[in-house]
Amino acid sequence: MGKVYLVGAGPGDPDLMTLRAVRMLGEANAVVYDRLVSPEILSMAPKGAAMVPVGKAPKSHTVPQDQINEILAARALAGETVVRLKGGDPMIFGRGSEEAAYLEALGINVEYAPGITAAQGMAAATGVPLTHRGLATGVRFITGHLAADKTLDLNWKSLADIDTTLVVYMGASNISEIALQLIRAGLPASLPVLAVSNATTPRETRVLSQLGQIGVDTQAHALRTPVLFVIGRVASLYQNTALQHIPCLSEAMAGE
DSSP states (O other): OOEEEEEEOBSSOGGGSOHHHHHHHHTOSEEEEOTTSOHHHHTTSOTTOEEEEOOOBTTBOSSOHHHHHHHHHHHHHTTOEEEEEESBOTTSSSOHHHHHHHHHHTTOEEEEEOOOOHHHHHHHHHOOOSOBTTTBSEEEEEESOOGGGOOOOOOHHHHOOTTEEEEEESOGGGHHHHHHHHHHTTOOTTOEEEEEESTTSTTOEEEEEETTTHHHHHHHTTOOSSEEEEESGGGGGOOOOSOOOOOOHHHHHHTO
16 A cells, blocks of 8 residues: 655745655655646656646646546555645645545545645745735635636625735636625725736746736736735735746845
8 A cells, every 4th residue: 555645835936845845755656746836846756756747727627636536546556655746735725635535535544745835935935925014914815716617706795804915816817806896895996916927936927906907917917827816905015016037036045
């Protein structure tokens, strides 16, 4: 009997992986990875390990979740050490608990390596805090996309709290609707929004906008997924509004 490691790869920069995640990845006979895992991290897999892509894109689930579960189980039952490599943290919008439940029901040992979630990586890369005295007393992570492309029916009134930072994951295709619903629920159209594409990687780009304009700006700049949206007064602390290449953390350290 093999085992499965549910490993959070973090937001993309290899420097932001935990020591536990690096150790587990180094033990892999097979790496079953998501689309959002950066190529820099994939290159850290052991030579000879089977690399199994199972990534999902919007409206394109080439490998359904049931099949992913079966792939993990089959390899573990064959005696392999399987690393299920996920962007960010496997327990935040990562379906890690669903996969663990399936595997454990078959008697397969599952261990976790938490990862820095994209919101935390974004905060470190941009200098925009998720909470700040006088600007935000709390933070909420929400998904901007539901399974099977269901209509977003969130509690907009609850989310429209001027004292709370909202971080929207997987919301690029629905950000116009999200912004409209939040404005209708009471947030000002002038509220700052920072959109960050491919946070912490060499491909990172940033756009500072406002809630009433973010949908237009996202389309105008053709931001590549994954895009994280930080909605709230904390985004006003971001100083550089230009759309540009931003060195990842490891590049910045190398230049010092």
